[in-house]
Amino acid sequence: MSGTLIETLGESLYLPQTARIRDVRPITAMEKLFTLELPSGLTLDHNPGQFIELSVLGVGEAPISISSSPSRSNGTFELCVRRAGDVTGALHRMAAGQVVGVRGPFGRGFPIERFRGKDILFAPGGLGLAPLRSLINQVLDERGKYGRVTILYGAKHPSELLFKDELAAWKERGDVELHVTVDRPDENWTGNVGVITTLFARAQVYARNTVAVTCGPPVMYRFVLMELVGKGIPDGNIYLSFERRMKCGVGKCGHCQINHIYTCQSGPVFSYAEIKGVQEAL
Amino acid sequence: MSLRVISMDAMGRFVASSRSEYRVVGPKPLHGQYIFGDVESPDDLHLNYTQTVIPPKKYLFPQREELLRFKSGDGEIEPVFDAPPTILLGLHTCDLHAIRLLDRVFSSGHVDQHYRRRRDNTLVISIECLRPCSRHSFCKSMGTLSATDAFDLHLTDLGAEYTVDVGSEAGEALLAKHAKTRRATDDDYQRLNTALAQKWPHFPYRLDFDVSELPSLMRTSYNSPLWKDLGERCLACGSCTNVCPTCYCFNVQDEVDFALSAGRRVRIWDSCQLDEFATIAGGHNFRKTRAERQRHRFLRKGQYQTDAFGLLGCVGCGRCAQACLAHITPVDTFNTLHHERSGGAARPKGGAA
Numbered sequence: 081m082s083g084t085l086i087e088t089l090g091e092s093l094y095l096p097q098t099a100r101i102r103d104v105r106p107i108t109a110m111e112k113l114f115t116l117e118l119p120s121g122l123t124l125d126h127n128p129g130q131f132i133e134l135s136v137l138g139v140g141e142a143p144i145s146i147s148s149s150p151s152r153s154n155g156t157f158e159l160c161v162r163r164a165g166d167v168t169g170a171l172h173r174m175a176a177g178q179v180v181g182v183r184g185p186f187g188r189g190f191p192i193e194r195f196r197g198k199d200i201l202f203a204p205g206g207l208g209l210a211p212l213r214s215l216i217n218q219v220l221d222e223r224g225k226y227g228r229v230t231i232l233y234g235a236k237h238p239s240e241l242l243f244k245d246e247l248a249a250w251k252e253r254g255d256v257e258l259h260v261t262v263d264r265p266d267e268n269w270t271g272n273v274g275v276i277t278t279l280f281a282r283a284q285v286y287a288r289n290t291v292a293v294t295c296g297p298p299v300m301y302r303f304v305l306m307e308l309v310g311k312g313i314p315d316g317n318i319y320l321s322f323e324r325r326m327k328c329g330v331g332k333c334g335h336c337q338i339n340h341i342y343t344c345q346s347g348p349v350f351s352y353a354e355i356k357g358v359q360e361a362l
Numbered sequence: 363m364s365l366r367v368i369s370m371d372a373m374g375r376f377v378a379s380s381r382s383e384y385r386v387v388g389p390k391p392l393h394g395q396y397i398f399g400d401v402e403s404p405d406d407l408h409l410n411y412t413q414t415v416i417p418p419k420k421y422l423f424p425q426r427e428e429l430l431r432f433k434s435g436d437g438e439i440e441p442v443f444d445a446p447p448t449i450l451l452g453l454h455t456c457d458l459h460a461i462r463l464l465d466r467v468f469s470s471g472h473v474d475q476h477y478r479r480r481r482d483n484t485l486v487i488s489i490e491c492l493r494p495c496s497r498h499s500f501c502k503s504m505g506t507l508s509a510t511d512a513f514d515l516h517l518t519d520l521g522a523e524y525t526v527d528v529g530s531e532a533g534e535a536l537l538a539k540h541a542k543t544r545r546a547t548d549d550d551y552q553r554l555n556t557a558l559a560q561k562w563p564h565f566p567y568r569l570d571f572d573v574s575e576l577p578s579l580m581r582t583s584y585n586s587p588l589w590k591d592l593g594e595r596c597l598a599c600g601s602c603t604n605v606c607p608t609c610y611c612f613n614v615q616d617e618v619d620f621a622l623s624a625g626r627r628v629r630i631w632d633s634c635q636l637d638e639f640a641t642i643a644g645g646h647n648f649r650k651t652r653a654e655r656q657r658h659r660f661l662r663k664g665q666y667q668t669d670a671f672g673l674l675g676c677v678g679c680g681r682c683a684q685a686c687l688a689h690i691t692p693v694d695t696f697n698t699l700h701h702e703r704s705g706g707a708a709r710p711k712g713g714a715a
């Protein structure tokens with residue numbers, strides 16, 4: 081086999097290829113990071129923000145964002161998966177060496193070429209860091225192409241913070257401004273307390289040249305948007321990544337529709353300008 | 363291609379002969395209603411039928427369809443294509459229009475090979491509707507009372523004979539191989555035109571406005587109070603979408619053998635009217651209320667599908683109106699929205715009273 085994973089859908093849109101689990105790393109009580117390897121010859125060829133359909137045969141399929149960046153592919157890719165139900169639960173019980181099925185990559189990722197030369201403000205909430213991590217690391221790996229990089233990350237509790245080692249490394253770099261907050265602290269927490277929107281006052285932005293990128297639970301978007309729009313960032317420069325129920329990933333099954341828009345095809349990444357007038361979007 | 367004529371007797375022999383190569387499916391009586399089923403002999407031919415409960419889409423997009431088979435352990439997976447050569451015989455023109463939409467949906471963007479394989483192995487023989495087939499249908503208002511180009515052969519009943527309009531080379535070849543027909547004469551053309559002209563007055567116009575206005579009507583009806591009313595009546599049973607020839611939303615699930623050694627991935631019809639249709643992990647439901655789901659259904663029918671595929675998502679068959687225990691009908695819905703906008707009161711026309 082040779083070529084890209086998406087090309088293998090030529091026989092059947094629904095036919096996954098097998099990928100081997102190379103590594104499993106627990107991150108929190110609910111999330112694990114899976115490193116997967118495609119059969120030799122196949123490449124993933126993804127853009128940050130895209131997702132794959134992950135199969136555990138006999139259990140089912142679930143859409144999962146690709147959490148690693150194309151700049152760090154090395155023939156493998158990473159998924160940060162929360163144990164949420166049947167498929168993700170079964171995956172959590174699997175170990176290195178076992179195989180899963182993958183289809184994709186699907187959807188429209190972040191238009192990274194339009195971010196060149198711009199300041200970038202990342203605002204992930206909770207598990208929203210999983211897809212944004214792909215973009216963040218891509219940007220950091222070609223750091224010179226971008227202006228200021230600011231990351232405002234909110235989680236419910238210190239125990240739910242994802243990628244703590246990477247957060248520390250980002251902080252170390254000196255060319256990234258990182259602010260982290262938790263809704264509820266524990267006794268060891270010395271950082272910010274409060275919802276993600278409380279961090280926005282700390283971020284100095286030159287709105288006209290800033291691109292903002294956010295992903296998080298459905299309730300978060302309205303509040304984060306108020307902050308971003310309030311800072312004067314143009315609607316077309318604000319990017320959101322949405323979660324919807326999905327059963328096919330290829331624009332047929334109907335579950336992911338936001339009004340007339342199939343999230344799996346036109347999204348999951350949208351600019352605010354694109355979805356502002358779409359009633360079911362936010 | 364030229365118009366042909368086939369006698370009633372020859373029609374029976376055509377079916378019998380085609381069965382050597384094709385699965386022939388057509389309308390058959392069952393418990394006082396009609397359903398599409400296998401036509402096993404010329405005696406099974408019931409081309410003069412009232413509307414079937416379930417549309418013929420089940421042969422192109424089955425209610426339950428295997429997509430993949432796999433063995434556990436080694437990860438061996440293979441796609442399943444179950445596409446026997448089939449003739450869909452006697453489709454009313456609303457169902458023909460619906461197939462045209464399904465063709466577009468499954469062939470646009472990512473081409474769905476499972477649908478396509480079936481469709482490519484299927485010949486469609488439609489029949490001109492000369493009398494209404496259901497008190498709920500509103501095909502004339504929806505512009506589906508004439509055939510559209512999805513057919514291979516199209517029949518019109520002239521009494522003792524049918525005219526046969528040949529719509530494709532495959533249709534022509536089928537006819538040449540299995541049927542005894544003759545070229546239509548001037549007299550046949552005249553009889554055909556008379557039948558076509560005479561049929562129209564038998565069909566009522568049921569929408570109070572022109573269907574070309576439907577997408578724009580729906581676009582301005584998002585905040586209508588009607589949705590709340592429909593939401594209060596709707597039972598969220600999903601019958602309306604199950605019987606609809608243009609609905610194709612589906613669920614995908616895995617089934618495993620008792621021994622857990624092998625399994626299959628199947629797709630099954632789903633319904634946007636069911637509570638969990640748009641629920642994600644964590645429990646957030648993007649269309650929580652029945653009102654929101656009814657609105658989604660009707661906007662899909664009247665606007666979204668035109669936006670996405672250039673064809674209306676409703677062909678006016680009326681099956682959903684027939685099936686709905688809450689008497690929710692597209693005709694009443696569309697008319698109410700129209701009168702809300704233009705200021706008049708809607709007269710119930712859904713046939714559901």
Ligand SMILES: Cc1cc2nc3c(=O)[nH]c(=O)nc-3n(C[C@H](O)[C@H](O)[C@H](O)COP(=O)(O)OP(=O)(O)OC[C@H]3O[C@@H](n4cnc5c(N)ncnc54)[C@H](O)[C@@H]3O)c2cc1C
Nearest residue numbers: 142143144145160161162164165166167168210324642643
């Ligand atoms: C584009 C996209 C990207 C995503 N990226 C990630 C990612 O990077 N990491 C990640 O962890 N997740 C991600 N998700 C979410 C992930 O897809 C879901 O968590 C996953 O589909 C859950 O599947 P499951 O089989 O494990 O759970 P399911 O068994 O399907 O159930 C999950 C939960 O949802 C509810 N639910 C779902 N279906 C039903 C039903 N039929 N009836 C009742 N309740 C139901 C229940 O509360 C249940 O506990 C993403 C989703 C999308 C759309």
Ligand code: SF4
Nearest residue numbers: 596597599600602686
């Ligand atoms: S058939 Fe009627 S009651 Fe059932 S879901 Fe459809 S509209 Fe609601």
Ligand code: SF4
Nearest residue numbers: 606676677679680682
């Ligand atoms: S919405 Fe109702 S009337 Fe329209 S095509 Fe579907 S079943 Fe027929």
